[in-house]
Amino acid sequence: MKLLEAIACATALMPLAAADWQFKSRTDLAPPRLNITIPATKDVEKGYLFIAPFPGQWAEPQFHGPRQEAPYIVRDDGELVWSGYTYFSIWAANFQKARWNGQDVLFSFEGDHNPGYGHGHGHATILNQNYETIRELRAGNHKLMDKHEFHVVDEKTALLQVYQPVPRDLTRFGGSPEQQWIVDAIFQELDIQTGELLFEWSSLEHVSPDEAVLPLNPGQAGAGWNSSDAWDYFHINSVDKDTSGNYLISARDACAVHKINGTTGEIIWRLGGVRSDFELGPNVKFCFQHHARFVKQSEDEEIISLFDNSAHGTENHRGREVHTHPFSQGKVISVNTATWTAEIVQAFQPPDGLLAKSQGSTQLLPNGNALVNWGSEGAVTEFLVDGTPIFHAYMDSGFLGEGVQNYRAFRYNWTGLPTEEPAIVVEKTSSGTKVYVSWNGDTETAIWRFYAVTDRFGSRAYLGETPRDGFETSFVLTGHSYPSLAAEAISATGRVLTTTRVARIQDAVFPPSGSFESEDRSSWRQVVLQA
Structure with missing residues (x-):
C-alpha cells in the first residue's frame, strides 16, 4: 500500500472532531x-x-x-x-x-x-x-x-x-x-x-x-x-x-x-x-x-x-x-x-x-x-x-x-486568576454519572466540590469533593442520578474561588475516556508505519 493511500485510509477512520480528546x-x-x-x-x-x-x-x-x-x-x-x-x-x-x-x-x-x-x-x-x-x-x-x-x-x-x-x-x-x-x-x-x-x-x-x-x-x-x-x-x-x-x-x-x-x-x-x-x-x-x-x-x-x-x-x-x-x-x-x-x-x-x-x-x-x-x-x-x-x-x-x-x-513561578468561567460537562455512562470540570489558567484551586441542582430555583445538594490534580478533574456519581449538577473551585485555604454554570446530564460521546489515545491513535499509527 502506498503511503498516501494509507494516510487517506487512516484519516477516514479517525473521528471527525479536530481536537484530540x-x-x-x-x-x-x-x-x-x-x-x-x-x-x-x-x-x-x-x-x-x-x-x-x-x-x-x-x-x-x-x-x-x-x-x-x-x-x-x-x-x-x-x-x-x-x-x-x-x-x-x-x-x-x-x-x-x-x-x-x-x-x-x-x-x-x-x-x-x-x-x-x-x-x-x-x-x-x-x-x-x-x-x-x-x-x-x-x-x-x-x-x-x-x-x-x-x-x-x-x-x-x-x-x-x-x-x-x-x-x-x-x-x-x-x-x-x-x-x-x-x-x-x-x-x-x-x-x-x-x-x-x-x-x-x-x-x-x-x-x-x-x-x-x-x-x-x-x-x-x-x-x-x-x-x-x-x-x-x-x-x-x-x-x-x-x-x-x-x-x-x-x-x-x-x-x-x-x-x-x-x-x-x-x-x-x-x-x-x-x-x-x-x-x-x-x-x-x-x-x-x-x-x-x-x-x-x-x-x-x-x-x-x-x-x-x-x-x-x-x-x-x-x-x-x-x-x-x-x-x-x-x-x-x-x-x-x-x-x-x-x-x-x-x-x-x-x-x-x-x-x-x-x-x-x-x-x-x-x-x-x-x-x-x-x-x-x-x-x-x-x-x-x-x-x-x-x-x-x-x-x-x-x-x-x-x-x-x-x-x-x-x-x-506564576499565579493565574482567570476571569473566564470554568468548563463543566456531565455524562451518563453505563457505570453511572461522571462529571468533568476544568478552569483554563487556574493555579489556585485545590479541591473541586460538586453539587446536585435539585429544583428550578437552583437549590443545591452537596454530593462530594475531589482534589484537583491536573487541568481536568473528574468526579463519579454512583446510585441516584441527578439531571443537573454544578461545581465550586475551592482554594487551599478553603475559600470559594468560583462556581461553574449548571450543567445538564448528557449521554457519553465517542470516544470513551482514553480510548482514542490508547486504541485509535495506535491503530492509525500502525497503518501508516506499515505503508
Whole structure:
C-alpha cells in the first residue's frame, strides 16, 4: 500500500472532531504533549514551564504537532496549566513572565512569521494575571517590531528588535548591480506605558558588513535581490541592558556578542566573530548563538550567558548545512577586560547530542540550575550547576513525534486568576454519572466540590469533593442520578474561588475516556508505519 493511500485510509477512520480528546470539558483544546525522557527530580527549580511550540518549517500538518500552536504554561509532568490558543489568534513566540508597574504579567510576540528568512513582523501583547490584554506595544519611529526580542527592564521599559531592509551598494561585498538590499539590524528601548522611544541603535551605523560570517553570496543569509531577500549580515536576536545603562546584543550572523555604550551607541567590546577583542579559552567559541544575557558584573570581569547553536539552518555552497560543533550548548562565559581573555564558567550539553539549527535559550534559575531550550529541536532540559540533566522533555504532540520547534523556554513561578468561567460537562455512562470540570489558567484551586441542582430555583445538594490534580478533574456519581449538577473551585485555604454554570446530564460521546489515545491513535499509527 502506498503511503498516501494509507494516510487517506487512516484519516477516514479517525473521528471527525479536530481536537484530540484530551479533555472532555474542553474538547476545543488540543495542547502539546510532552515526551518526557528524564522525569523531573526533586532538585528542579519551583515553577511552571513557559513554552510556545510551533510546527517545523517543512512539517506536514497531518503528521506533526502541535495541532494548536500557541503559548502554553505546563507542569513538569506535562500537565496543562494554561492554553493561550484562544488568547493569541496569530503566530506567537518568546512567551514569558515579567514584572510591570508592580504586577506580574505575561507577554508574547504575536504577528507574521517568515520561517524561510527567520524573521517576523508584529507586536508584543501583555496580559495580566487574569489573562486579560492590558497593553500592546509596537516599535517606534514607524518601524516594524521583529519576533526575536522583547525584554522588560526595571519593570518600566522594554527592549525590542527591528528587521529593517534598506537599499545599499553591495558591490564591495561581492554583490552584483542587482543585489542591492541589506538588513539594518536595529534595536530600540521604549517606555512600556507610553510607547515613547528612549533609545535606538543601528548595526549599519556601527558594524561593517565585512564582519558577517555568512557572506552575501551564495545567499545563506539572504542574497540581496529585493527587500524580502535582503542580506541579513548581522541578525540581532537578543538585547539586554545592565545597571550602568549599557546594552548586550547577540548578532547571530556575525557569530559575535557586542557590548554597546548606552549613551553614544559605540561598541565597547566584541566577543567572538571575526574581530573579537578577547582571546578565547577552551570551549568559549560559539557561533550562530541566541539569547545573550548579563549575569554578573564587576570592575574588570563580566559574566554572560548565551545559547550556542553552533549551527545554521541554511546550506553552504557544497549543499551542506553549516555547523561549527557537533552539538549545541548552553554556556556561561567570563570576559575579563583587564587581561582581554574569555573563559568558560559553565557549559550545559544536551542529553541526546542535539544540534539546534535555529532558535534556543539559556535561563539561569534562582536556585542555580539552568533551563536550556533546544530551539529547532523542540526540546527543553533543566541542569544542575555541574551540568547534570535533571529534567528533559520533547514537545512531541504530533502523531509521529517530529517537526516541533520552540523559540525560547522559561521556568517561572506564576499565579493565574482567570476571569473566564470554568468548563463543566456531565455524562451518563453505563457505570453511572461522571462529571468533568476544568478552569483554563487556574493555579489556585485545590479541591473541586460538586453539587446536585435539585429544583428550578437552583437549590443545591452537596454530593462530594475531589482534589484537583491536573487541568481536568473528574468526579463519579454512583446510585441516584441527578439531571443537573454544578461545581465550586475551592482554594487551599478553603475559600470559594468560583462556581461553574449548571450543567445538564448528557449521554457519553465517542470516544470513551482514553480510548482514542490508547486504541485509535495506535491503530492509525500502525497503518501508516506499515505503508
